[in-house]
Amino acid sequence: MTNLFDTQLQPAPQQTPASPLIGLKVRLDRPVDREHPCCRNICVIAAGEAPYVGTLLCADCGQHRGWLSRSTAQWIEHIATHFGAPTTPIVVRKTHTYE
Numbered sequence: 001m002t003n004l005f006d007t008q009l010q011p012a013p014q015q016t017p018a019s020p021l022i023g024l025k026v027r028l029d030r031p032v033d034r035e036h037p038c039c040r041n042i043c044v045i046a047a048g049e050a051p052y053v054g055t056l057l058c059a060d061c062g063q064h065r066g067w068l069s070r071s072t073a074q075w076i077e078h079i080a081t082h083f084g085a086p087t088t089p090i091v092v093r094k095t096h097t098y099e
């Protein structure tokens with residue numbers, strides 16, 4: 001029995017997979033976060049728009065705090081895989097983020 005829809009059921013190639021970091025909490029410690037802190041400066045990583053991997057939203061009030069670049073995401077992933085799932089938020093400093 002042939003299924004004419006077989007070829008259409010293949011997953012689309014080159015689709016960006018959801019970052020494993022989405023939902024992870026990080027603590028921002030950039031100069032701007034010291035000058036203009038938002039709540040506790042704890043952010044949740046949410047899905048971002050290209051070319052960014054994710055967006056940083058304040059964990060307490062949901063305000064947009066910055067973008068997560070691919071290099072920053074890789075850095076966080078490296079830490080998470082090297083040391084295991086962090087029990088305390090990873091601290092993100094100036095050198096890691098792009099505003």
Ligand SMILES: [Zn+2]
Pocket residue numbers: 038039040058059060061062063
């Ligand atoms: Zn806030």
